[in-house]
Amino acid sequence: MNGDTLDNPGFRLSAIHHHVDREDEVRFGFWVFLMSDAIIFGLIFATYATMIGATAGGPGPKKLFDIGSVAIETGALLLSSFTFGMASLALLYRSGRGVVIAWLVVTLLLGLVFLGFEVHDFLTMFALGGSPDRSGFTSAFFALVPLHGLHVTTGCIWMVVLIGQMLRYGTDEDVRLGVQRLALFWHFLDIVWIAIFSLVYLGGLA
Amino acid sequence: MKQMSLTHVIFGRLALHSLPFWSALQHPTLANIVNDTIASGAAGLVVVGAAVTVGLITYFGKWRYLWTEWLTSVDHKRIGIMYIVLAFVMLARALIEAVLMRTQQAFGLGGGFLSPEHFGELFSTHGTIMIFFMAMPFLIGLINVVMPLQIGTRDVSFPVMNSVSLGLTAAGATLVMISLVVGKFSTGGWSGYPPYTEITFSPGVGPDYWIWAVSLSGIGTMMTGINFAVTIYKRRAPGMTLMRMPLFTWTALCTSVLMIFAMPPLTVATVLLALDRYLGFHFFTNALGGNMMNYANLFWLFGHPEVYILILPAFGVYSEVIPAFSGKVLYGYTSLVLATMAIALLSFAVWLHHFFTMGQTAGVNATFGIATMLIGIPTGVKIYDWMMTMFRGRIRFTVPMVYSLGFMMLFVVGGLSGIILANPSIDYQVHNTLFLVAHFHNMLIPGLLFGMLAGYHYWFPKAFGFRLNERWGLASALCWIFGFMFAFFPLYALGLLGFPRRTVAFYNPIYVPYLAVAEFGALIILAALGCLVVQLVVSVRQREQNRVPGGDPWNASALEWSIAAPPPDYNFAVLPEVTARDAFMVAKEHGTAYLPPERFTDIELPRNSPLGMILCVTAAFATFGLVWHIWWMVGLAMLATIAAVIWHGFVRDYERVIPADKVRADHLRWLQTVGAIHPISRGEELAQENAGLADLHETAEAAE
Numbered sequence: 053m054n055g056d057t058l059d060n061p062g063f064r065l066s067a068i069h070h071h072v073d074r075e076d077e078v079r080f081g082f083w084v085f086l087m088s089d090a091i092i093f094g095l096i097f098a099t100y101a102t103m104i105g106a107t108a109g110g111p112g113p114k115k116l117f118d119i120g121s122v123a124i125e126t127g128a129l130l131l132s133s134f135t136f137g138m139a140s141l142a143l144l145y146r147s148g149r150g151v152v153i154a155w156l157v158v159t160l161l162l163g164l165v166f167l168g169f170e171v172h173d174f175l176t177m178f179a180l181g182g183s184p185d186r187s188g189f190t191s192a193f194f195a196l197v198p199l200h201g202l203h204v205t206t207g208c209i210w211m212v213v214l215i216g217q218m219l220r221y222g223t224d225e226d227v228r229l230g231v232q233r234l235a236l237f238w239h240f241l242d243i244v245w246i247a248i249f250s251l252v253y254l255g256g257l258a
Numbered sequence: 259m260k261q262m263s264l265t266h267v268i269f270g271r272l273a274l275h276s277l278p279f280w281s282a283l284q285h286p287t288l289a290n291i292v293n294d295t296i297a298s299g300a301a302g303l304v305v306v307g308a309a310v311t312v313g314l315i316t317y318f319g320k321w322r323y324l325w326t327e328w329l330t331s332v333d334h335k336r337i338g339i340m341y342i343v344l345a346f347v348m349l350a351r352a353l354i355e356a357v358l359m360r361t362q363q364a365f366g367l368g369g370g371f372l373s374p375e376h377f378g379e380l381f382s383t384h385g386t387i388m389i390f391f392m393a394m395p396f397l398i399g400l401i402n403v404v405m406p407l408q409i410g411t412r413d414v415s416f417p418v419m420n421s422v423s424l425g426l427t428a429a430g431a432t433l434v435m436i437s438l439v440v441g442k443f444s445t446g447g448w449s450g451y452p453p454y455t456e457i458t459f460s461p462g463v464g465p466d467y468w469i470w471a472v473s474l475s476g477i478g479t480m481m482t483g484i485n486f487a488v489t490i491y492k493r494r495a496p497g498m499t500l501m502r503m504p505l506f507t508w509t510a511l512c513t514s515v516l517m518i519f520a521m522p523p524l525t526v527a528t529v530l531l532a533l534d535r536y537l538g539f540h541f542f543t544n545a546l547g548g549n550m551m552n553y554a555n556l557f558w559l560f561g562h563p564e565v566y567i568l569i570l571p572a573f574g575v576y577s578e579v580i581p582a583f584s585g586k587v588l589y590g591y592t593s594l595v596l597a598t599m600a601i602a603l604l605s606f607a608v609w610l611h612h613f614f615t616m617g618q619t620a621g622v623n624a625t626f627g628i629a630t631m632l633i634g635i636p637t638g639v640k641i642y643d644w645m646m647t648m649f650r651g652r653i654r655f656t657v658p659m660v661y662s663l664g665f666m667m668l669f670v671v672g673g674l675s676g677i678i679l680a681n682p683s684i685d686y687q688v689h690n691t692l693f694l695v696a697h698f699h700n701m702l703i704p705g706l707l708f709g710m711l712a713g714y715h716y717w718f719p720k721a722f723g724f725r726l727n728e729r730w731g732l733a734s735a736l737c738w739i740f741g742f743m744f745a746f747f748p749l750y751a752l753g754l755l756g757f758p759r760r761t762v763a764f765y766n767p768i769y770v771p772y773l774a775v776a777e778f779g780a781l782i783i784l785a786a787l788g789c790l791v792v793q794l795v796v797s798v799r800q801r802e803q804n805r806v807p808g809g810d811p812w813n814a815s816a817l818e819w820s821i822a823a824p825p826p827d828y829n830f831a832v833l834p835e836v837t838a839r840d841a842f843m844v845a846k847e848h849g850t851a852y853l854p855p856e857r858f859t860d861i862e863l864p865r866n867s868p869l870g871m872i873l874c875v876t877a878a879f880a881t882f883g884l885v886w887h888i889w890w891m892v893g894l895a896m897l898a899t900i901a902a903v904i905w906h907g908f909v910r911d912y913e914r915v916i917p918a919d920k921v922r923a924d925h926l927r928w929l930q931t932v933g934a935i936h937p938i939s940r941g942e943e944l945a946q947e948n949a950g951l952a953d954l955h956e957t958a959e960a961a962e
Contacts, residue, residue: 106547188547
């Protein structure tokens with residue numbers, strides 16, 4: 053078992069070991085899942101792009117969108133990515149369970165702020181006659197943006213579960229892997245949101 | 259005014275008229291009685307079949323065994339076997355439906371005996387089952403059993419997720435089976451095109467059954483793709499570089515990558531259609547800005563890669579079977595790898611050829627037509643490679659080889675008809691006719707199904723430790739091959755004569771002789787299925803005479819043959835070190851196979867997990883509730899799903915250790931068994947003496 057034999061080349065990213073590196077494997081698996089999830093978002097973005105004009109005489113972006121509220125959502129979500137980064141660093145440098153949990157709670161609160169404003173946006177749109185059954189355009193909007201919201205909701209539940217696991221087991225390998233994967237997920241959702249903000253909101257109001 | 263009565267809250271849309279014999283009771287016309295008798299008979303079969311299965315398991319007291327050894331097992335081999343069992347059950351149903359449709363058309367001059375709705379349900383379930391619940395489980399099962407053994411690992415990367423994938427697929431299949439008993443399935447075909455499947459034109463539960471069954475299968479398959487791809491990237495034995503992988507593993511990798519990228523479009527298409535139907539969205543409706551072309555694009559963005567998801571593993575099987583039964587090294591390994599990758603890539607660039615006639619410009623059609631024809635090149639390379647592998651080989655006409663030969667000849671015919679269809683101007687003439695039906699069955703039966711059945715015969719001794727009966731296998735293979743030719747070659751002619759697909763009845767007597775021949779072929783195929791069943795029964799009865807404890811009955815070259823048959827839970831006592839392609843053959847030639855390892859270590863294996871079965875049940879209830887608008891059931895099942903996943907996150911003690919001493923004892927006992935086996939030459943491998951040890955002198959001679 054000498055170190056210089058070519059051991060599992062290709063996508064084997066970690067150091068040369070003869071046993072399977074479980075952490076590396078789990079993280080890689082989650083990256084692959086995110087690729088698949090990115091396809092889902094990409095397709096719904098494409099569907100939205102084809103349906104921007106399909107308002108069927110109903111309200112369009114200019115009437116329905118409130119850029120002020122969306123700006124707050126964007127701020128909250130971007131800030132939450134930063135605070136999640138702080139949680140990851142606390143975990144990496146083993147600053148203690150309390151610090152990790154504190155940063156995760158801040159992230160969770162920012163996530164909830166985002167979701168609260170988003171729900172408010174949707175209710176406003178309903179009141180303005182922009183419910184999803186109104187037109188192809190509103191349908192596409194309500195497939196794309198709430199899908200992201202659903203992802204954020206899932207992320208929030210996951211965060212609560214991880215905090216629960218941390219209280220029960222401390223920061224064991226499974227918790228660390230969980231936080232690492234949730235971090236990927238959370239930052240991925242940030243990137244998707246930037247695309248939504250640019251394409252749907254800025255593009256719609258331009 | 260619709261009132262929300264208590265029964266409606268409890269049962270949703272479910273009522274007495276959902277039962278298959280209801281309309282015959284209410285309106286006893288001859289047509290109703292015939293159709294309902296067939297439907298009720300099928301429903302009765304499902305109910306009786308399920309009841310008998312449950313009864314037998316209870317009678318023999320096997321519930322605990324079933325639960326601990328199979329349903330909750332996360333062993334890739336057992337999960338693979340369960341997938342294949344599911345595939346065979348669903349194959350039986352969908353094949354009987356096919357024979358029913360052929361019979362209807364054979365007697366369809368001026369009417370026939372089936373109602374158009376019943377016929378529509380039949381072709382919709384036939385296609386949906388054959389693709390999602392026969393072909394996919396079959397190939398996923400084969401990859402599950404074989405691929406980890408070929409790359410020299412003890413399990414897949416995510417064993418519990420593997421079990422969840424199986425659970426979701428099984429839930430989808432259950433939903434399709436339930437649709438036989440309560441309610442009616444979609445009549446919108448396996449592709450479920452809106453606006454026909456929208457609520458305006460199909461207000462019943464049919465499209466909902468289709469949507470949720472297919473969605474469950476799609477999500478399960480996407481997870482399978484992730485699992486297999488990560489396993490292949492991360493878990494190969496030391497020294498197994500990508501270009502040393504057996505070709506079946508290569509095709510498994512390409513198929514997995516296709517699953518990761520091609521299943522999302524299916525999920526998006528079905529979920530958007532569900533939003534239209536359930537919440538009044540306007541994605542694919544005729545009014546208010548809906549656009550059904552989006553559906554066509556989304557569906558075929560999945561649908562075309564899907565046919566390569568189906569065919570590539572079959573190519574992998576042929577690439578294992580043909581060298582093994584020709585006694586030669588696979589010819590053109592590198593070109594086969596490149597061809598597989600090329601097909602996987604091109605598969606994403608041709609989806610539009612499924613709707614040449616739906617209004618694109620000539621330029622767009624020509625582009626996709628050319629891309630489609632390009633796929634013929636790498637496929638042609640493969641056919642030549644397999645032929646060259648056979649050239650001057652020591653060929654034995656075993657069952658897998660007969661399937662492979664049938665495949666090579668018939669698949670080329672199907673491929674040529676595909677090249678014809680790839681020309682948009684010809685496609686305008688024959689699209690939506692039986693010519694198309696003949697073409698894709700010509701690809702999928704000799705291509706996919708023959709490959710799966712060849713793999714089933716080839717690896718059965720590895721999975722279960724005994725060989726299948728050769729005589730009944732040969733009868734089945736010949737019935738498949740000739741039955742296929744009789745059943746589908748007339749369809750090419752019928753298509754050219756203008757016979758539209760999915761037609762319940764016709765009024766031109768010129769079609770009758772062709773349809774009669776096709777009916778004859780369908781009956782031969784039914785006999786092929788019967789032979790497969792008999793073969794399994796006979797083989798199980800004669801298992802003691804046909805055991806292959808040595809594990810290498812075909813003198814084959816990949817690592818799965820280097821271990822006992824059936825393999826131990828942990829597959830390899832010591833993980834193999836790979837120094838070359840065809841690792842096991844090289845070891846046999848160098849005399850290093852069957853040597854006792856220097857030292858053994860403790861082996862960690864994943865413990866059983868009930869998560870897959872829990873999610874199977876909750877998913878089945880959730881989707882059944884969605885179909886029938888039983889909202890409390892949907893809510894409870896969703897909550898149970900989330901609770902189960904969260905509970906799983908809190909599980910810590912998920913590995914068990916097999917001590918090194920036990921591994922040593924098992925392995926040395928197996929080596930002792932091997933030492934006592936009489937080695938057999940290639941010519942004798944069908945004889946009873948074949949206990950799974952190849953004559954190594956012959957191997958060494960072949961190497962020189």
